[in-house]
Amino acid sequence: MNKSIALALGLILSVVFIPAQTFDKMAPQGFDVERKESPHGKIDTITYESKTVGTQRRALVYTPPGFKKKIQYPVLYLLHGIGGDEKEWFRNGTPQIILDNLYAQGKLTPMIVVLPNGRAMKDDRAIGDIMSKDKVEAFATFEKDLLNDLIPFIEKKYPVKKERENRAIAGLSMGGGQTLNFGLENIDKFAWVGGFSSAPNTKESQELLPEPTKANELKLLWISCGDQDRLMPFSRRTSDYLAQNNIPHIFYVEPGGHDFKVWKNDLYLFSQLLFKNIDQQAISAQLRSE
Ligand code: FER
Numbered sequence: 001m002n003k004s005i006a007l008a009l010g011l012i013l014s015v016v017f018i019p020a021q022t023f024d025k026m027a028p029q030g031f032d033v034e035r036k037e038s039p040h041g042k043i044d045t046i047t048y049e050s051k052t053v054g055t056q057r058r059a060l061v062y063t064p065p066g067f068k069k070k071i072q073y074p075v076l077y078l079l080h081g082i083g084g085d086e087k088e089w090f091r092n093g094t095p096q097i098i099l100d101n102l103y104a105q106g107k108l109t110p111m112i113v114v115l116p117n118g119r120a121m122k123d124d125r126a127i128g129d130i131m132s133k134d135k136v137e138a139f140a141t142f143e144k145d146l147l148n149d150l151i152p153f154i155e156k157k158y159p160v161k162k163e164r165e166n167r168a169i170a171g172l173s174m175g176g177g178q179t180l181n182f183g184l185e186n187i188d189k190f191a192w193v194g195g196f197s198s199a200p201n202t203k204e205s206q207e208l209l210p211e212p213t214k215a216n217e218l219k220l221l222w223i224s225c226g227d228q229d230r231l232m233p234f235s236r237r238t239s240d241y242l243a244q245n246n247i248p249h250i251f252y253v254e255p256g257g258h259d260f261k262v263w264k265n266d267l268y269l270f271s272q273l274l275f276k277n278i279d280q281q282a283i284s285a286q287l288r289s290e
Contacts, residue, residue, distance in 0.1 A: 023286050026254070027098075027268035034097045038104040039065035041096055048153035052145040053120050059086050059150060060115040061158070062096050065103050072161045073112045074275045075154060076192075077146065078267075079171025079178050082139075082199065085126050086117040089172075092260045098268055109275040111168075112158055118175055120145040139174050139201060143182045147189065165219065168274050170194030172263045173231070177201035180223075180238060184209045187217050192274055194222035195235065196266040197258055202234045205241035212245035220273055220280060221249035224266050226256035248280045252287045 041064045050057045064073070078095065080088035089095050095113060102108045117124045121138035129135070155162055169190045171179040176198030183193035195202070202208065209215055221242070225235040232253075239251035252269070256262040273283065 023272075023283055024269065025287055027265050031101055031268055032094055032098050032264055033101075034094075035101060035104065038100055040100050041065050041103070042067065043090065043096055046153070046157065048150055050120070050145050050149040052141065052149055053122060053124075055122055057120075057124065057145070057149070058117055060090055061154070062099065062113040062115070063158075064108075064110045064112070065100060066110070067112075069159050071110070072159045073110055074166035074168070075158075075160050076111055076113045076168040076170060076271070076274060077151075078113055078115050079118045079169070079175025080115070081171075081173035081175055082136075083126050083130050084175075085119065085124065086115050088126075089115050093172075093264050093267065095267055098264060099271060102268070102272065107272050111271075111275060112154075112160060114150070114154055116142070116146065116150055118142045118171070118178055136201070139178055140181075142178060143185070146182065147186065151189075164189055164191045166191075166275065168192030168194070168220075170196065170222070170267075170270060172196040172266075173199045173258065174201055177203075177234070180208060183218075184215065187214050191217070191219045193218055193220065194266070194270045195224070195238070196263050196270075197225045197229050197231055198223070198234045198238070199231055200234060202238060205238055208238065209241070209247075212242070212247050215242065215247045215249075218249075220270075220278065221247070222252070222270050222273070223249060224252040224254060224262075224270075226258065226262040227253050228255075228257040229262070231258060248284075250280055250284045250287065 044061045047056050119138045120142040169179050169183045176195035180195040183190045223235050223239050225232050242249045
């Protein structure tokens with residue numbers, strides 16, 4: 001075969017066999033390293049009045065590079081773990097760097113990211129016995145604070161799209177459990193749901209989703225966990241229940257334990273799917289393949 005025929009054949013074959021959506025399985029090296037030359041988003045600290053808790057509460061808000069008040073943006077609410085607060089992702093997960101780098105490559109739909117404090121109680125700091133009953137219960141109370149106090153505040157103060165298709169929720173560990181609990185209970189409010197290494201606060205599947213077919217309305221239902229994480233059973237049982245009920249979702253088992261290496265990779269992958277036309281089944285198949 002002469003060279004030009006071989007080249008043409010190669011070209012045709014590559015076009016035919018490139019899947020519709022190619023998707024990294026792991027973030028590439030340098031994905032979380034700040035590039036001075038790239039445009040940066042901005043982090044604000046906001047304070048909102050919580051009727052639920054009866055205090056002024058804090059959250060961080062990341063607006064994307066090139067943010068304009070005249071544009072309306074979709075919103076991702078990104079939740080922390082049991083030992084964290086509104087700064088945990090920012091300090092340990094550097095979402096602002098990961099997302100800046102993805103924007104620089106044109107890989108994200110511009111969105112606002114809100115990093116709340118998910119421990120909805122008067123003293124919401126991660127101090128003392130972080131596993132105490134009142135502190136753990138405060139993670140459940142946050143559902144009310146989020147829906148009735150924080151979301152309305154964000155929607156008043158920032159130029160945001162308010163339909164469910166433009167609202168996402170994700171979180172790590174306790175925040176992953178909150179995400180699955182709140183997201184699946186409020187499918188009328190969230191269309192994009194991502195539980196990373198979800199903790200034992202994840203409700204039992206029957207209680208979590210008594211009417212499984214409702215979850216067909218989600219644009220994305222993402223469940224991920226490190227293969228060395230002892231909390232795997234909570235993700236697996238949720239995914240198993242969804243699979244038994246034929247509910248489209250992504251169950252992504254990745255190398256790693258219960259740590260930010262895994263959660264940064266999750267944010268890198270999950271954020272690229274948000275607010276786009278995606279095919280969960282196709283992505284799920286890619287994440288499973290060798
Ligand atoms: C538990 C083990 C882990 C638990 C919570 C966690 C409430 C949460 C871990 C995290 O958020 O990193 O038994 O019970």
